[in-house]
Amino acid sequence: MTEAPDTVETTDTQALAPAPSHPPEASAVAAGEAAPQADPAPLLKTPLHGLHGARGGRMVPFAGYEMPVQYADGIIAEHNHVRNAAGLFDVSHMGQAFLVGADHETVAPALEALVPADILNLAPGRQRYTQLTDANGGILDDLMVTRSADPDEDGVLFLVVNAATKQADYAHIAAHLPAGVRLLRAGHRALIAVQGPMARQAVGRHCPEAVPMPFMSAITTRFDGIDCHISRSGYTGEDGYEISCKATRVRAIAERLLSEPSVKLIGLGARDSLRLEAGLCLYGHDIDTSTSPVEAALTWSIQKRRRAEGGFPGAERIQREIAEGPARVRVGIKPEGRAPAREGTEITLDNKPIGKVTSGGFGPSVNGPIAMGYVEARYAAPNTAVILMVRGKPMPARVAALPFVPHNYVR
Amino acid sequence: MTTRYTKDHEWIRLDGDVATVGITEHAQNALGDIVYVELPEIGRALEKGGEAAVVESVKAASDVYAPATGEVVAVNQSLDGAPGTINEDAEGKGWFFRLKLNAPEQLNDLMSGEQYKEFLKTLE
The missing domain is CATH 2.40.30.110 (Aminomethyltransferase beta-barrel domains)
Structure with missing residues (x-):
């Protein structure tokens, strides 16, 4: 999805010297944060932290979390496994939240005031990639927006934002909501991605409903009896799913998936090389407040109605760049x-x-x-x-x- | 032939007045999959502690320093097409370059294999 695998923060070459647990490793995976090593706050752990340790994950600081950059096989083998079979990624560090209003006609305009995508015409059970833009047309973050498929949840949008920016995103969104629309943080939820040509088979054995899902669709379902949201999406360029569930249940789902012979755990290192090959942006690197969605070649994510009508932060610049071309x-x-x-x-x-x-x-x-x-x-x-x-x-x-x-x- | 180690995780092995230099097993493991190496030109004079080569893993680029002062008399051309050799055999076939040493006694300042092992423990 939208976010932020680890990446290489090297504008200069780094000394070989401090090898294993600080640079090059630590600063090599600093994506999306200005200076993660300088942060004195203790690192957060995802609900799968114990699994990473048990499976040989090499843990590094990333966006305030202790995350696996790779496992024993190494980044290249993990990368190739995703392209050829299926990989399981822990992306629980990303921000999950619900935007809730009386109905879709209430909640959609509230979000459209902050993003350039057409949310009003997002059908139930469909997902869309967009950006939070600022008044200058820069990008505060990129995110996935899903409209619940459940008619009883009309007026609920599910948001997934980047880990490093989630607190700022939530503050920004909350500060701009009209009366009657609320942002509910879902810090109790975990998120995993299953990516690769064998993802459908692996997930389908535990959740047959996932097999016929179209790309960028989402359902509320059960995985071996465990309640979850599943979307047909990801950030590797491969087919696959993202599964959101209660943090307390994610280990069970992960272990079931890892019992499939095609599925291996994949770290942030391979996540970064996969998304780069797929031409997907990493927030804080390829996009930030200095880049507009048009410059970033993300104009495809701004639907026709919004291009014409505007009504989102920075619309003036973004509409001009669409008309005249960016510099x-x-x-x-x-x-x-x-x-x-x-x-x-x-x-x-x-x-x-x-x-x-x-x-x-x-x-x-x-x-x-x-x-x-x-x-x-x-x-x-x-x-x-x-x-x-x-x-x-x-x-x-x-x-x-x-x-x-x-x-x-x-x- | 004795092998000495630096705190920057290079090894240097003296044979006559020519020494072979590479990165340690520990270094290759910490770097992960190595995808590119930039070697010095033959004939270049290197200063002890000066930048000698660059090794790039999937994640990052790292400098390799000269463990002693000398002139580059050979480089491991086979790494060009197969940088993964460094991961497979860092302290053997994955050597980087050979130096004709100006002052072989500089090696006395470096760590023995035992001392390097102890040094690694302090990094854990």
Whole structure:
């Protein structure tokens, strides 16, 4: 879904020295937070923390939580397992909340005042990706919005936001709600994702109702008798599900899934390489308050009615950029050599800076370095030759169409 | 032939006046899957403690420092196409470069295998 796998926070190379439990590991997984290691608050644990420990998870600080960056097999093996079979991700650190009003016609406009997506016409049991925008058209966070399929829950929207931004998001949303609409935080819920071509089979054995679900749909159901919400969604580019349930029951669901021969636990490291290959944005890196949804190539997530009507924060800029084109745009970048270009790498042409890498690393399925970044709009055409300045040396690269690995969603 | 270790997790093994340098088993394990290595040019003069190479895992780039002062006389070209060799055999086939040492006695300042093991315990 929307959020934030771990990622590489390296604009500079890091000393090899402090290896295992602080940099490079710790700062290497700092996604979405300015300075996680500097935070004196004790790290939070998800309800699956014990499972990670029992299964050999290498735990690192991430968005205020102690999370597994990888398990014994390592990031590349975990990445490939998701592309070939099925992976189980603990994403319980993400923020889950309900927006509740008298009916959909009350709650939808309340959210539409904060996001550019069409929520009013979101059908029951359907899910949509959108962004919380600010008055300048920057992105405060990206999130998933689901309208409950249950007619008895008319007026309920389920939100999933990024871990690192959830407190700020909740404060922002709550401060802008009209009378009669409330934000209910669901801190008692856990969230897991099951991703990969064998996810349908694995989940279907415990919840047959999940098998025929279309992409970006959601149901309230039972998994081996355990109440849960399941959506057909994820953030890896693969088919799969996200399962939200009470924190007290998530271990049981996870253990059942792991008893399936196709399913392995996958850490945040592979989550990051999977989403990068899929061309999906990581908040705090590829998108933030300095980038608009149009610059970020997320215009597809702004439906026609909202483009025409506006009525969301920053509409003026976003509508103008849709009409006239943005000055810069998010693109894929494929280095021609083997050296990865990390976040912060300068993109140049004829010795002039034309942009910057916002996510970069190694794509195991691509079997080579891949990156995303922003370039001036006139250089955004796929195959445009550019130069990446890596450790002061010019490295040839080309603008690449996204995703790097075709999406494998059910339609 | 003796092998010495640095606090930055490099190893250096002296054979005559030429020493082979790499990263330790501990370092490769901490880095995870290695996907790229940038080696120094042959003939380059390295200072003890100076940047000598860069090793990149899926997650991050890390500097490798010269454990002693000397001139680069060989680099492990086979790592170019197979950086995973460092994960498989960090202290053997995964060596990085060879140095002709200016002052082999610099190695006396580095840790023995036993001392390095003790040092690793202090990091836990």
